Amino acid sequence: MDFSLSQEQQMTQKMVREFAQKEIAPVIKEYDRKQEPIPFALKRMGELGILGLPFPVRYGGAGMDYVALGLACEELEAVDTSLRVVMSVHTGLCGMTVLQWGTEEQKQKFLVPLARGEKIGCGAFTEPGAGSDVAAMRASAKRDGDSYILNGEKMWISLAALADLALVTVKTNPSARKPSEGLSCFIVDLHSPGVRRDDIHGKLGVRAGSTGWINFQDVKVPADNRIGEEGEGFKITMSAFDHGRYTVASGATGMIRACLEASVSYARTRTTFGKPIAEHQLIKEKIAKMAQDHEIARLLYLQAGWMQNMGKRNTLQTSYAKKFATEASFSAANEAIQIHGAYGFSDEFDVERYLRNSKGAVIYEGSSEIQVLIQSGYALGERSDKPLRCELPAYDETYWQG
Amino acid sequence: MKIIACIKQVPDSEAKVRAEDRKVSWGESPLVINPFDEYAVEGALQQKEAQSGASSSLSTVTALCIGPESAREALKHALAMGADDAILISDPALDAERLDTLGAARLLTAAIQKIGDVDMVMFGRQTLDNGAGITPAQTARLLGWPMLGLSGQIKVQDGNVSVERVIEEGRQTVSAKLPAVLSVVQSIGEPRYPSFMGIRKASKANIPVWSLSDVGASAPEPIVKRTELMNPPVRDTAVEIISGESPAEIAEKLADKILAEKVL
Numbered sequence: 001m002d003f004s005l006s007q008e009q010q011m012t013q014k015m016v017r018e019f020a021q022k023e024i025a026p027v028i029k030e031y032d033r034k035q036e037p038i039p040f041a042l043k044r045m046g047e048l049g050i051l052g053l054p055f056p057v058r059y060g061g062a063g064m065d066y067v068a069l070g071l072a073c074e075e076l077e078a079v080d081t082s083l084r085v086v087m088s089v090h091t092g093l094c095g096m097t098v099l100q101w102g103t104e105e106q107k108q109k110f111l112v113p114l115a116r117g118e119k120i121g122c123g124a125f126t127e128p129g130a131g132s133d134v135a136a137m138r139a140s141a142k143r144d145g146d147s148y149i150l151n152g153e154k155m156w157i158s159l160a161a162l163a164d165l166a167l168v169t170v171k172t173n174p175s176a177r178k179p180s181e182g183l184s185c186f187i188v189d190l191h192s193p194g195v196r197r198d199d200i201h202g203k204l205g206v207r208a209g210s211t212g213w214i215n216f217q218d219v220k221v222p223a224d225n226r227i228g229e230e231g232e233g234f235k236i237t238m239s240a241f242d243h244g245r246y247t248v249a250s251g252a253t254g255m256i257r258a259c260l261e262a263s264v265s266y267a268r269t270r271t272t273f274g275k276p277i278a279e280h281q282l283i284k285e286k287i288a289k290m291a292q293d294h295e296i297a298r299l300l301y302l303q304a305g306w307m308q309n310m311g312k313r314n315t316l317q318t319s320y321a322k323k324f325a326t327e328a329s330f331s332a333a334n335e336a337i338q339i340h341g342a343y344g345f346s347d348e349f350d351v352e353r354y355l356r357n358s359k360g361a362v363i364y365e366g367s368s369e370i371q372v373l374i375q376s377g378y379a380l381g382e383r384s385d386k387p388l389r390c391e392l393p394a395y396d397e398t399y400w401q402g
Numbered sequence: 403m404k405i406i407a408c409i410k411q412v413p414d415s416e417a418k419v420r421a422e423d424r425k426v427s428w429g430e431s432p433l434v435i436n437p438f439d440e441y442a443v444e445g446a447l448q449q450k451e452a453q454s455g456a457s458s459s460l461s462t463v464t465a466l467c468i469g470p471e472s473a474r475e476a477l478k479h480a481l482a483m484g485a486d487d488a489i490l491i492s493d494p495a496l497d498a499e500r501l502d503t504l505g506a507a508r509l510l511t512a513a514i515q516k517i518g519d520v521d522m523v524m525f526g527r528q529t530l531d532n533g534a535g536i537t538p539a540q541t542a543r544l545l546g547w548p549m550l551g552l553s554g555q556i557k558v559q560d561g562n563v564s565v566e567r568v569i570e571e572g573r574q575t576v577s578a579k580l581p582a583v584l585s586v587v588q589s590i591g592e593p594r595y596p597s598f599m600g601i602r603k604a605s606k607a608n609i610p611v612w613s614l615s616d617v618g619a620s621a622p623e624p625i626v627k628r629t630e631l632m633n634p635p636v637r638d639t640a641v642e643i644i645s646g647e648s649p650a651e652i653a654e655k656l657a658d659k660i661l662a663e664k665v666l
Contacts, residue, residue, distance in 0.1 A: 062598035
């Protein structure tokens, strides 16, 4: 078994790390305090090709593999969660889902500008009354000639106020035998008449990230913008969650690393009872737990990334990675504050931001409780992977970089 | 226009140097492209881009490095930034401990002459490990070309290169006929990140290795010899927290301490 990273993966990791540390780390505290997105972040991530990292060059992407995407997310969230959230919704939920389910025309029309960073995408699934229970959503679309008319409201949508395109799941058949069979997905131009959107303020964390709501009132969407067939919306949304969860898992791994590095650095310099606190056994225990969790989280997401590269379904493995890494990052941030003592309680140090940021990921992209249901479903034989009409294509270097 | 960017692989800037068994040790530190040389690559790429617009002939940037096999990684970084090709000068007969700046300049000169038709050679201002900063001048001397040191903004026109330098009195513009050797400083602009296109190219690059016989040179004898190598004495420091009823009282105690310790 070869655990080593390829040259491309290592260079991608280094490049993304340098970008995040040089350009974002010096200003993140300021924008987190102001509760504003860093104004240049999206533009720079687009210019550098990070937004299109896992897409084939022929679709405007960087031609890297899915493992490299995970490594990039780890580096981004090691600096701030808001950067990784961009990858989750623009690259994961929106772009990768178009790559998987879109027709060739749709890839040319939507994926190319997304991969080049010329347009920003997001995923709009959650509603004020429906989150993890996707099939309970109320937003709807009715066929009207060559178009659909969309109505409804989506909530807790990252990049809602900044995106140009949204992958939106709505109900197209209210009388479907099962609610999950009545859903369809569309790429909606968020500059269309009838779309209203704005940010939500007062969040606990990810304050330098844009999170908002989108309201659709009689929004006309061309039928050509429907991703997949009518009624395939649930399956497409679940695919989107697989992609999003993978970025969340790898990002949360970066958060654990950030907590570990901050804790090690502080514990070596802070002294109590005549010696650095790193020499106290109770502090060692916390640090060892963080180091171990980082290793486990990393192995779990790399496994999921490897499976994506091989073209293997990875819903279960991605669920393991997402649940473990997000819960471990919350725990690591909590312990990092404990190690920092009263200093950790103030925003003079980064660890309080880590704790605030880490909580969201335990909830979004399928809460921990939903991950338990997924995992127990597989374990009890109640759930299995059925072939999809469109699978995420396996990474083929020749095709990707040709 | 043919531009050479000379680079070196050095220990990471956070590495701690120690004398061990009469040798310099950087511990297990990761090896990286000399950060000052990233500016040389950046400067070379800027000139390539400027010349590509101004001239019909193709401009190229070649990264050149002396070092062991591991130094390929530094060259790959230059390729990922956008260099067209890279050459490693490496030979079992080369001993890093015995290769001083003049020795390096001799090998680089031989390689530059082998490449042929070179218009400009760029260096970083110094290396992070030895930090002598004289290899650019020694290379210029051996090539018999003019040397423009500590260059900021660079302009090439009609076979001349002019560079801007920041000096104590203000700014100075100096120029020379091409071919020339330049050492560049940070004001040339922040080195660009490797691009994904560059990363793809670099990871697949087959970097040629030139041995001493390939460049027609023998292992240079050092003219600088280390007679002794020792670690600096360990400094014994102590921290004392000065307390008092008021800031004025604390300041007074601090001033007394500073005077008593003869710091001032």
